[in-house]
Amino acid sequence: MKDTTKGYYAITLQSSIIGLSYMFVKIALQSTHPMDLLAHRFTIAAIAILIFRICKSNTISIKWRDVLNILPLSIMYPFLFFLFQTLGLNIVSSTAAGIIYAITPILTLIIANIVLGESISPKQKALMSLSICGVVFINIMSGQDTENSMYIGFLYIFLSAVSAALCTVFTRKLSNHYSTFILTYIMTLLGCISFNILSIIRHLLEGTITAYFAPFTNLSFVFPILYLGIASSLLTSLLSTYSLGKLEASTVGQFNNLSTVISILAGVLYLKELLYGYQYIGITAILIGTIGFSYLNQRKKI
Secondary structure, three states, rough: OOHHHHHHHHHHHHHHHHHHHHHHHHHHHOOOOOHHHHHHHHHHHHHHHHHHHOOOOOOOOOOOHHHHHHHHHHHHHHOOEEEEEHHOOOOOOOOHHHHOOOOOOHHHHHHHHOOOOOOHHHHHHHHHHHHHHHHHHHHHHHHHHOHHHHHHHHHHHEEEHHHHHHHHHHHHOOOOOHHHHHHHHHHHHHHHHHHHHHHHHHHHOOOOHHHHHHHHHHHHHHHHHHHHHHHHHHHHHHHHHHOOOOOHHHHHHOHHHHHHHHHHHHHHHHHOOOOOOOHHHHHHHHHHHHHHHHHHHHHHHO
């Protein structure tokens, strides 16, 4: 099997895992508080990555200076990204979240344009506007039939997408000094510590500390949290690293749209979420804008 074929398999699997993760967050939230979900998710991810590090043949040296250098990045991802994502998915459907996340590549290039000075062509600006209009259109139409809290949910997901875009841009600088595994390792452990602190503080304030592990008594919670902790938080990072070694970064970026499609299908088919006519219109605008935007970005690099 050719290396490029292996790369396509890896990025397809990664995109599929991410696309399904929104559905599993929705399922897990039925059994626990958003803060407990994040704490348990990253505790499992931290245990998994610690085991992975122990099993690695080569020794990894990490100093406190490395932790301090990566700390600002870990605030954007995983802390803000997953905090906003979980709070948003507690309000809006996984389908709606997947739709909004489709504009992440566009947000990434906008931030890269501001921070790194990367150029955006007039055609890309037009396609970018089309995608943003699609998101705004869906939000406005959704607001006609739903409570105001839905707007807050959409805002949370949008801020999560912004956090992901910021992380992508600033990771480019750190990736020159640290391997992807070290970045993932430190960010996962920091996420575990921060989310557990917030969860424990909440339980202490409410006098419910004994309920910290209560969700694990519900079997419908166990598989989703294992999926989110191991597959979605750790395996996707390793698959992304592998695929980037076999494929162009711009090619990998275009697979974000596959995650969107899978998240929509999972929401409609499994969670029985409804898609309305205006959402089809918005989705079409977002996907045309995002795919066209990514295509032009790839052409520019050839």
